[in-house]
Amino acid sequence: MIDEALKQKLIAFRRERDWEQFHTPKDVAISLSIEAAELLEWFQWRRDEEVTEMLTGKKREALEDEIADVAVYLTYLCHDLDVDLAAAVERKMHKNAAKYPKDRVKGRSDKYNEYS
Template sequence: MLDINELIKKIRQFRDERDWMQFHDHKNMAVSIIIEAAELLEHFQWKEKEEIDEYVEQHRDEIEEEIADIAIYLFELADNLKLDLTWENSLRAANEAKEEVT
């Protein structure tokens, strides 16, 4: 499994090989995340709790693809904004927030 930095490097390479950076500004990336999230949500819309497990099994590949699209856009947006999404940074931020509350 790739770590986040390796994944972001592969996403960057894929984007740059296609000269897509011209289309991947912050707004377009944020919009794309929401569009992909809506496509994921369509899989669950109007389904009863009892139907979900069976539906997921039957549509696993499609659901996986939507989640992957969301993750790719999210990591690329974070990279474009120069945000640090590493686990270590998340833990540090969580600890700092906890210390502020006490």
């Protein structure tokens, strides 16, 4: 999670450029999705060995940039909608624990409505 000081730097960066006018929740969500797709593209068509090689090579920074872009837009969206990301994740973990009891799903990849 992004700490408060970095979050404030991101908000100030956007404000100094007068970009808030373009950052409606809809548009930030769209941008978040686009950046997530760019992150996926980094892995597309690559074998595990190629990904491992890229992670230890010069291309690693490109992956980190894509991850950072996702984090930035998610931070903007949470800020703009007044969502406490840590609290939302905590709540979701409780829901996931109920959906996926460890004694029933350990070692399985089924969706919650597919296991018996």
